[in-house]
Amino acid sequence: MKPAVLDYARARTLDDALEWLAAGDGQVKVFAGGQSLGPMLNLRLARPAKLIDIRHIPQLRAIEADSRMFSLGATWTHAEIEDGMLEDPTRGLLPFVARGIAYRAVRNRGTVGGSLSHADPAADWVSTMAAIGAIIEIRSAIAPARSVVAHDFLRGAFTPQLAAEDILCAVQIPRFSPDMRWGYYKVCRKTGEFAKAIGACVVDPRLDICRVVAGALNGRPLLLTRTAAALQQDGTDKATALVRDEIEDMLATLDVAHRQQLAVAVERSLAQLNDPWRS
Incomplete structure (x- = not known):
């Protein structure tokens, strides 16, 4: 073709x-x-x-950082993040996620900005950026520059908040503290496929950040707010006990098998919070 x-x-x-x-x-x-x-x-x-x-535009390869935020240019590739070619403000989460995207040939060329702009709900960066509370930076020649919270960036499946004249230029990522813990788990039929379900959680008590996300839905990722509140106040056991009820309540019309996959993904991501190498 x-x-x-x-x-x-x-x-x-x-x-x-x-x-x-x-x-x-x-x-x-x-x-x-x-x-x-x-x-x-x-x-x-x-x-x-x-x-x-747009591969050769220097502004889209820019890295800017201060004590609070880290700005990642849109055309950095998955492989460059995987290989540690730039600073990681997430204490290992970004390289871990990058390693699990498709295959190395895809990671060598695919970019963070391109993946987000494509707005596939099953893409790893969509759920990851929602979990860490990233901010998407957008530029246009006919409108002021604007910022969109990553969780709100998808209007629906394959429908980002980008007009035809917009370019996603950068992703602003919080600079997490040494107290950060994270978990990320996805359900795939085989290595390299898009996820059937994604679970992601991020906890940083010093920054008062606690998010639990269920991803690979028909639109934007789902923030599990009750589960996150339980995680912040009572720990992983109480949070894990709430996962299935919250998914059932918020996704009642979803196929039973898909709800099961989402629950498993989120529960396993929560279990990873106790892994010492993730903290």
Whole structure:
């Protein structure tokens, strides 16, 4: 299969890319690694008139950090995070998640920003960024720059809060303390497949952060607030006991097997909080 005929341009600056997008009347797409867009082009599920290559834009590789936040440029690849080529403010969570994404060939080219922009609910970064409370930075040539909380970034499956002229430029990640603990578990039929269910939890008492997330749904990840409150106040045993009830209450219309998978994923992520190597 081959893509439909299209034009190609390589942007050297972020402003160039934004201007081309704004002038494209919705018929222009950007790509960096192309691991999501490439197959869609080949299947002709996407037929843009023009592709803009943003891999070589320095602003999208920028790393900025202060005592509270760490800003990760959108075109850093999964493999670079896996290999520790940049600072990790999450005490091992980001490299752990990156190692489990698809296969090494995909990780070598796929980017954090591209994965989030594709907005597949089963993608690892979607649930991970919701669990850590990341903030998505978005730029446009025709509107002010804006920030969106990662949990709210998905309007629905494959529908991010991005207009046709927008580019996801960076992800702001909290700089966690040495007290941080985390768990991450996904249910897959085989290695490399998208998850059937994801459980993610992050606890940092010093920053008063405690989140429990169920992911790989039909839209944005689900924040399990009752489970998180129990985890913060009473510990993992009480939190684990609440998982199934909260999932049943909030996802009553979901298939029984899928609810079971979600419950198992979240429970196993909570169990990982007690692993000494994660703290």
